[in-house]
Amino acid sequence: MAGAGGVRRIKGESDMDWKYLFTSLEGRIGRQSYWMGVLVMVVISIIAGVLDVMLGTASEEGYGAISIIAALVMIYPAIVLYAKRWHDRGKSGWWSLIGLIPVIGGLWMLIELGFLRGTDGPNQYGPDPLKA
Helix, strand or coil: CECHHHCECCCCHHHCCHHHHHHCCCCCCCHHHHHHHHHHHHHHHHHHHHHHHHHCCCCCCCCCHHHHHHHHHCHHHHHHHHHHHHHHCCCCHHHHHHHHCCCHHHHHHHHHHHCCCCCCCCECCECCHHHC
8 A cells, every 4th residue: 555655554454565564675664563574473483493393404403494594584574674663763774783782782672663652643754654
């Protein structure tokens, strides 16, 4: 669904645009869409781990070829989710780099992206996804 300026937004779970959610670095997403994306990636990780165990490719550490490939494939979708949530908070997607700071960075990202509301109304990154 196109919004003002051609920016696509996700209105609700029933009409969620999964391709947009995981591929486009532009626009904003709300907390619900963010957590849905995180849930999808967690489920994919679990499935990859189960496949590794079933196929006997898991090492003693628990990682196998399928899990490693799945993790590498999910790097870009994770960056996209983070960037869109930062955009909703009125910040650049480059704020994702704060996650590289041990412990504090991950905690900061969890709070900012997962729990805090986005900017009310349109901002420089697009229209408010909650008022779509």
